[in-house]
Amino acid sequence: MLRLRTTDFLRLNRAIALIYAELEPDTIFDRLSEAAALAIRAETACFDGLDPSGRIGHLGAYPEAMFSVLNFPDLAAHLPLHPLFPAIIEQGWAQPLRTSDVVPLSRFLATALHAEFYRPLAITHQLVVGLHLAPYGQVTCAVNRSRRDFTAADQAVLQLLVPHFQAAVRLSQTVRELRQQAPPAAKPAPRELTPRETVILGHLMRGLPDKEISRVCNISPRTVQNHLQNIYAKLEVDNRTAALCRALGVAG
CATH class of the missing domain: 1.10.10.10 (Winged helix-like DNA-binding domain superfamily/Winged helix DNA-binding domain)
Known part of the structure; x- marks a missing residue:
């Protein structure tokens, strides 16, 4: 059985506190991205949505401007080539997956997707979890590193954050409705x-x-x-x- 270390729990608790500290609807996904990066010790993190027609929509990131340089229509066209796409998007796999769980690192680095979109951002290793967030539909949370792959403990911590992501988005929607x-x-x-x-x-x-x-x-x-x-x-x-x-x- 996997045992998390005390330091893992301390980072997880700080991340959870960060999630609920401010539920501003317009920046909720930036805050969730920051919490994910904090909990996993990742360099960057982002949330993206996939609507029923298959279009990719960028929801938020940490750092906030990190992914603003991406051409998301082009990225959407290449995304089905991502090694994790079949499991997370098509099969609805609910557990966090590393790119290295599916293909060797060398194969991922050789893809056009990595060369055109991830290499300029110094992203080599990814850990991604898919979740459903009303009213956004199917959403992915990806945490990224440039040098060190993610561990089984990182996967467990990200899984523990998922219900807090869902609760925070529901609360942010309540905030929006109350204001309206x-x-x-x-x-x-x-x-x-x-x-x-x-x-x-x-x-x-x-x-x-x-x-x-x-x-x-x-x-x-x-x-x-x-x-x-x-x-x-x-x-x-x-x-x-x-x-x-x-x-x-x-x-x-």
Whole structure:
């Protein structure tokens, strides 16, 4: 049985805290990429989506500008040549796979895909996991290194991050929906919540207790209480249930 080291768990915990620290919808995939790179000790990481028509869409990366030089239409045309494409995209393989799990490194380095797209970015070794993220559909998370291949422990850590990726994207969608809700016409618009208060309200909607909110946001329970009191005041309510009713636009 594979045993992770203490250092693996410490990096994993820091990555999870980073994921939930800020759930801004427009940059959520940049943050998830940074968390993946931190947990795996990778040099770069990125999230890409594949829509039903097979088109590739770039969602986010770490560093943020790392993949901006790529011509994604051309990359999409070459992507079926990637050694991991059949297992992850066509077969829906749910476990993280290294390129070296499928082909020898020398064969991957000899492909046009590597020569045209990965070599300019100094990417030699890849670890990729596929996951489904509503409303984005089929998504891949790839972490990359230039010199050292990934290990079985790296694969296990990335697999442990997958449910946190999914939860964070759901929460970011909640944040987006809450921002888009218009206040009732008969009432004045409530004072706007801060980004942190919006995140905490999203956790309330998931049913998380104060202690769990404290953990995922990496803040003290007292700070959580202070944020909740501010949320109640801005929503003109005095308890958790009423705050959720107000946010969802239902009668309390």
